[in-house]
Amino acid sequence: MSILVEVDHVDRVFNLPNGEQYIALKNIELKIKKGEFITLIGHSGCGKSTLLNIIAGLDTASQGGITLEGREVREPGPDRMVVFQNYSLLPWLTVRENIALAVDEIYSGNSQEDRELVIEYHIKLVGLGQAANKRPSEISGGMKQRVAIARALAIRPKLLLLDEPFGALDALTRGGLQDQLMNICEESKVTSVMVTHDVDEALLLSDRIVMLTNGPEAQIGQILEVNIPRPRKRMEVVNHPSYYALRNEMVYFLNQQKRVKQRRAKQQPPVIARNGLEKVNLDIGFIPLTDCAPLVVAKEKGFFKAHGLEEVTLSREPSWKEIAKGIAEGRLDAAQMVAGMPIAMLLGLDGQAPVPVNSALTLSRNGNSIIFGKHFYDKGIRTLKDFKAEIANTPDTVHTLGMVHSASMHNLLFRYWLAAGGIDPDLDVGLTVIPPPQMVSNLKAGNIDGYCAGDPWNSHAVNGGSGFVIAP
Known part of the structure; x- marks a missing residue:
């Protein structure tokens, strides 16, 4: 698939009333393919909606920029439509009239008959034929959101942007709309970017999940490929063998970001030994393998304490990739590694920045x-x-x-x-x-x-x- 949208090294800096600056986003780089469904996920304040607004043209990057099919995005346009959490419907118009408002504005050069065909098609697409002549006050929240989606799709945008569209809905309604959105996107082949806090929603709908680190200076921490075949059905997705591994990786990332946020809030100085400058509080990463036995035994038998390491925490990691990332970011002080990882990190393989690593102990030579x-x-x-x-x-x-x-x-x-x-x-x-x-x-x-x-x-x-x- 060809590239539709390119987010090119985007920074977003806000000037504060006291003269200082708040850096919301830092060096965001992302390429979105035609027909792809991308989800942005992260804790509150990580800049998900800010990034969505910049892609939509509703906000401007302080550094870098956005291109859509090679053209720079500087303002809103009909090739990008945004669906917000609050529906944004005109209360005095019916469902049909709300959709017609967008269609008549964009396709004013088309005949009335052509425009009506487009309107009726999208009313049918979101299953609102029985409510087409009702006003927003006469329909449910879920139906209002379907009107907003139909209005957005009716002008045939190249990019559909959704800012937590189901966040205000009850669980049952939200689940039904997720299934409907999944079917609509698969039928229309529209490229979509959605902001959400719901990991299960992200897995159900996405081709890729972009996970953002905490603000300020939020960055893309990890991009998760969701290799679950399409077309999808909810129960088939949940029962797919990769589902819980992917879900655990997302939850792990979010929990790590939560811990980072807590550590920043505490702002504790590093713990040092009573009679020197040696660190005694260590976080050691491991993968659940037989090779991690020396670390577990040392912890359980008190060997660390016997050598002055009074606060050692063994951190179970989901993959070797997270081990390398934890060492590079300074979240881990040491870690169990496979044999080639230290030299790979030192040389900066796989496009990563070089990180000096010292091999202190060989854990195993067999198994x-x-x-x-x-x-x-x-x-x-x-x-x-x-x-x-x-x-x-x-x-x-x-x-x-x-x-x-x-x-x-x-x-x-x-x-x-x-x-x-x-x-x-x-x-x-x-x-x-x-x-x-x-x-x-x-x-x-x-x-x-x-x-x-x-x-x-x-x-x-x-x-x-x-x-x-x-x-x-």
């Missing part, structure tokens, strides 16, 4: 295996040679294999093992990064055919009957 799905075992595949023959016999099938991190020893060994059997890891199979705790669920769901990871997830797959060890 890793290559696990394949049981469906391969049932087909008689036991060796690498058998797998190569299976690839040759199924040329139209892409066999997807999971790795834990691009800079991990698992990735290196996996690639070496495949290449040793005459299989090109970049051409003959698909390699995808999946956090270790999510490997088994993805294997069971059929999202991947195998993976290379550490225990206990290897034992979990074997003992649970979903996989077997093809290479220890």
Whole structure:
């Protein structure tokens, strides 16, 4: 898909009455493809609505800018329509007349018959045929919001912008409108950007979820790809094997931002030892693997305290990516890492800024295996040679294999093992990064055919009957 909207290094600075400045947004960069549904999410005050208003042309960036199909956005226009939380309907007009107001203004050169066809089509699209002649005071809040959406879509905008459109509605009405909006966007193929606080709403509707850090100087903290097939139905989305992993990643991000906000509010000086300048309050990140045992044992047995580290907190992280991010941001003082991560961070791989990292302790040298799905075992595949023959016999099938991190020893060994059997890891199979705790669920769901990871997830797959060890 081609790029429709580009947010190019946008800053937004507000001048305060006391002469100071408030930096709401800092260096926001985002490219939105045609037909894509993007959700902006983050805590209150992170600049979600500010960014939406800048894209709409209702506000102006202090630095950088917005382009729509290569043209700079400087003011509102009919190629962008905004749906607000408060409906913005004219109370003395009927449903049909509110929609007609926009259509008649934009398509004044069209015949009356053509304009009426557009109006009736969009009344039907949002299911308001029975209420077309009623005024806003005579319909429910959910119906009012459907009128606002119909009015926005009726002028056929290139970009639909929604600022918490369902925030004021009850849960039942909100759920029904979410389903309707999902169907409308899939039918009309309109590119959409929505602001929300609801993680489940974001997962249901989005192709990508843009998560913003806390203000001031809010930035894009993470962009989550929602690889759930379309068209979607609510229960199918909730039951998709990736749903809770994606949801947990969003909740984790929001909780981390909440903790950052709390730390800023406390503004406590760093804790130092009584007789020196050594830090004694450490946050150490870990992934739930057998390799984290030395850290857990040291914590439980009091080894940290015995060496003067009085306040050590073990922080469970959802992925190696979050480990690297926590170290880079200073949220974590130390962390369990896969073998290649320290050198990758030092060199600034994957487009990240270089971060000096010191390897203080080797936690493990074994416990890793290559696990394949049981469906391969049932087909008689036991060796690498058998797998190569299976690839040759199924040329139209892409066999997807999971790795834990691009800079991990698992990735290196996996690639070496495949290449040793005459299989090109970049051409003959698909390699995808999946956090270790999510490997088994993805294997069971059929999202991947195998993976290379550490225990206990290897034992979990074997003992649970979903996989077997093809290479220890």
